Amino acid sequence: MNYFTLPLEEWTNDFVYEWLIPVLGGFFEAISNIISFFINGVADIFTWIPPEVMSVILILLSWRLAGRGVAVFTLIGVFYLGSVNLWEDAMLTLAVVVVATLFSIIIGVPLGILSAKSETLDKVVRPILDFMQTLPSFVYLIPAILLFGLGEVPAVISTFVFATPPAVRMTSLAIRQVPADMVEAAKAFGSTSWQMLTKVQLPVAVPTIMAGINQTIMLALSMAVIASMIGAPGLGSTVLAGISSVNVGLGLVGGLGIVVLAIILDRITQGLGQKN
Template sequence: MNYFTLPLEDWTNNFVYDWLIPVMGGFFDSVSSIISFFINGVADLFLMIPAEVIAILLILLAWKLAGKGIAIFTLIGTLYLGSVNLWEDAMLTLAVVVVATVFSIIIGLPLGILTAKYAVLDKIVRPILDFMQTLPSFVYLIPAILLFGLGEVPAVISTFVFATPPAVRMTTLAIKQVPEDMVEAARAFGSTSWQMLVKVQLPVAIPTIMAGVNQTIMLALSMAVIASMIGAPGLGSTVLAGISSVNVGLGLVGGLGIVVLAIILDRITQGLGNKNKK
């Protein structure tokens, strides 16, 4: 059924190599410098703080927000990361996840609020989110490498693209699910749009928004191994080294490290959402 030829590959390459990189190269270099500054700052902070202090803080957070069982698991998990010499890699992975998640929240939450309030914007943003979620991650690794080089910066960019849609979607859903009678009561008392958002809609919507943040963190962590293919440091590089050398033990060690980190972050953020709900 080849009725006509669509030179999409040529169009894309011409756009990227003939215009985007020559014209916008300086802009992407500036963005790369800013992101690299944040990543290095967060990573240096995590590595500067003694491992025992971070472990204790995580255990206390888990106990406070998720219960005694998760606190015990956090204790065992942090001991595991230290016993297999993966603590530094875990902190580097956590730095990438934190920076990517912060960017996703900064952009995703306001965008989700706007799409909940404006139906036209929702119709525009929804197919873009579908594209971001369904496009294979390896596809947008290519432009990330071209525009930002190798290392942690393209890893954060690709993780941001992959992990932002849940934050937007869940925020939109949370705002739309606020009971109409509460909105009408606030409007009857003369609340402005800003007051209604801050004092009525967001407090009610926080548990669902936190569920979106939780999913964003989980998706960011799931990119750890893929991001290691473009030079991202951390636990993913350990798994990649195990794959490259067909070292099952090394792959298992790194994979369990990612699982431990994922469960700790998942339970803590879930506990935070449940606390806000109560």
């Protein structure tokens, strides 16, 4: 059933190669330099800290926020990462996840708050989030490579696009679910919109917002292997090497490293949300 031909491919290529890259190439290069600065800085810190010190930090965080059982798992997990020589790769993956998650929080949480307060903005944002979540993750890699080249920068960009929707959705849901009687009481006492947000809505909404951030971190980690295809360093590159060489053992070693890191971050962020 081909009633007419839609030259979407040609239109897209003309837009990208004849206008977007020639006109905005310098802008994307500046963004790439900024993101690269952040990633390299965080990665340098994580790899500069001695593994023993970083392990103690993770174990203490797990114990304080998630309990003794998670602390024991963290102890076993860091021993595993060290025993299979994946500690540095784990820190590089953690750096990418941290930077991508920070960008997701900085943009996603305020956007979620605004969409909760504006039905018009919510109607605009919702289909965009649907598009971001349903578009196959491999498709993100094409424009990321074209605009930012290979390496950790396009990896952060593609991870950000893939992982931001939960932060926006859960923040919007959290603000909307604040009990109406609390909002009315705050209004009755003469609270301004800013006071209402900071002293009533956000404190009540923090657990749900943290659940969204937790999902953002998990989605960011799930992109580790895919992002390694465009040069992202870390555990994903180990798994990709195992796939490329049909080395089941290497793939298992790298995959378990991602699982260990994911569970540790998941339990710590869950505990942080419950503490609030």
